[in-house]
Amino acid sequence: xxxxxxxxxxxxxxxxxxxxxxxxxxxxxxxxxxxxxxxxxxxxxxxxxxxxxxxxxxxxxxxxxxxxxxxxxxxxxxxxxxxxxxxxxxxxxxxxxxxxxxxxxxxxxxxxxxxxxxxxxxxxxxxxxxxxxxxxxxxxxxxxxxxxxxxxxxxxxxxxxxxxxxxxxxxxxxxxxxxxxxxxxxxxxxxxxxxxxxxxxxxxxxxxxxxxxxxxxxxxxxxxxxxxxxxxxxxxxxxxxxxxxxxxxxxxxxxxxxxxxxxxxxxxxxxxxxxxxxxxxxxxxxxxxxxxxxxxxxxxxxxxxxxxxxxxxxxxxxxxxxxxxxxxxxxxxxxxxxxxxxxxxxxxxxxxxxxxxxxxxxxxxxxxxxxxxxxxxxxxxxxx
Amino acid sequence: xxxxxxxxxxxxxxxxxxxxxxxxxxxxxxxxxxxxxxxxxxxxxxxxxxxxxxxxxxxxxxxxxxxxxxxxxxxxxxxxxxxxxxxxxxxxxxxxxxxxxxxxxxxxxxxxxxxxxxxxxxxxxxxxx
Numbered sequence: 001x002x003x004x005x006x007x008x009x010x011x012x013x014x015x016x017x018x019x020x021x022x023x024x025x026x027x028x029x030x031x032x033x034x035x036x037x038x039x040x041x042x043x044x045x046x047x048x049x050x051x052x053x054x055x056x057x058x059x060x061x062x063x064x065x066x067x068x069x070x071x072x073x074x075x076x077x078x079x080x081x082x083x084x085x086x087x088x089x090x091x092x093x094x095x096x097x098x099x100x101x102x103x104x105x106x107x108x109x110x111x112x113x114x115x116x117x118x119x120x121x122x123x124x125x126x127x128x129x130x131x132x133x134x135x136x137x138x139x140x141x142x143x144x145x146x147x148x149x150x151x152x153x154x155x156x157x158x159x160x161x162x163x164x165x166x167x168x169x170x171x172x173x174x175x176x177x178x179x180x181x182x183x184x185x186x187x188x189x190x191x192x193x194x195x196x197x198x199x200x201x202x203x204x205x206x207x208x209x210x211x212x213x214x215x216x217x218x219x220x221x222x223x224x225x226x227x228x229x230x231x232x233x234x235x236x237x238x239x240x241x242x243x244x245x246x247x248x249x250x251x252x253x254x255x256x257x258x259x260x261x262x263x264x265x266x267x268x269x270x271x272x273x274x275x276x277x278x279x280x281x282x283x284x285x286x287x288x289x290x291x292x293x294x295x296x297x298x299x300x301x302x303x304x305x306x307x308x309x310x311x312x313x314x315x316x317x318x319x320x321x322x323x324x325x326x327x328x329x330x331x332x333x334x335x336x337x338x339x340x341x342x343x344x345x346x347x348x349x350x351x352x353x354x355x356x357x358x359x360x361x362x363x364x365x366x367x368x369x370x371x372x373x374x375x376x377x378x379x380x381x382x383x384x
Numbered sequence: 385x386x387x388x389x390x391x392x393x394x395x396x397x398x399x400x401x402x403x404x405x406x407x408x409x410x411x412x413x414x415x416x417x418x419x420x421x422x423x424x425x426x427x428x429x430x431x432x433x434x435x436x437x438x439x440x441x442x443x444x445x446x447x448x449x450x451x452x453x454x455x456x457x458x459x460x461x462x463x464x465x466x467x468x469x470x471x472x473x474x475x476x477x478x479x480x481x482x483x484x485x486x487x488x489x490x491x492x493x494x495x496x497x498x499x500x501x502x503x504x505x506x507x508x509x510x511x512x513x
Contacts, residue, residue, distance in 0.1 A: 365408030
């Protein structure tokens, strides 16, 4: 990869240890994606915020670099381990709370906007078409490239951090006109958000850096989010294009059988002890839809709803929050279903969710079983 | 062959033909794979030369690589078939040598082989036994 004189000097350590580390990461990732150079970015979105996921090593690393590191561009970040407003209700251990607060503090010291959300594309204004960004959150990177006309690699936690600090990112093929070599043909009739999540999970497994998806018909915002979440969980894909692709493109069907296979892989329980909604976090439209579906009904078991803080505030103003609380929901911001320390296998055997991403991480990281079903089915089965 | 993170190591190959999602499926303290559906389920990657197609899934997997390195439960080197940013950046920050090999070279590695890797050499990988 070609570096400018200034970038070379930073890599040699002439601009301090932080810059040297950042450029070392950018060079390794640049080589990984065959980038010929670095390009300026206007927005970085960081992952690696939840103490559950980054651990002591991560907390110490961030605490150490935050003494000197400052972000150069607009930088937002992913959910953390709890909602700061109601953390005391969840019996989390003191060590967890203090380490999580240290991580929060380190990011804020570096100049990061404390958004604590995995859906930056829903809560911030989208820059003009073609803007280069560096999004580490996998669903957000796919959403940015496929839906928002932005350009990003599927960054890692460290490459996005290095991009935030330097304002640059590797110029990979994904940032240019990437052409997928595979097309997934959607063959499942009457899909709901869960189907789209499974389609994404399947496409992520068979795709490379990008995939074509055909046969989708009209897809709403929630279905798109579900697909991006599923795709980001299973693979390396960072973009999908609508359509069949060219004649040489390999074609793979996503049919009832494939869908059943994905369902069998992720669904490990016939019922859940509690319900979680939101991984990726819910936006205002989904909350509005949920309120509409509830129509005065109440959940018969605990239901945790994860949304960004800004969405929770909007929902409160509109009156949705009251309605959800009436129906027995707990509304949490700053955190998300995925990898949450609020759900542990000591207390819970199984969780019901409509989120593919949430299901994968709850099962593999938290060790709880998962009962996977669509939101409509959840409301039918779990409310009265 | 492409060198993403320089270094040298000698050790035993632990190979998987399945990609690895480091976040949530690799135990930070022990380096043991906890995903029941994974080929390396219940196996440790600690002190191995880990051979696998590529990293997949969450971008936070890079922190898992940094954590296992800090906890002394990381592989001493990694060899992949495909480069991905999560593994590249995690190895770059943690100084774990990382090499990308061709499909043919990848297929030739066997579990339990002892190999040495030195990115300073023209042929970085040699099989000892």
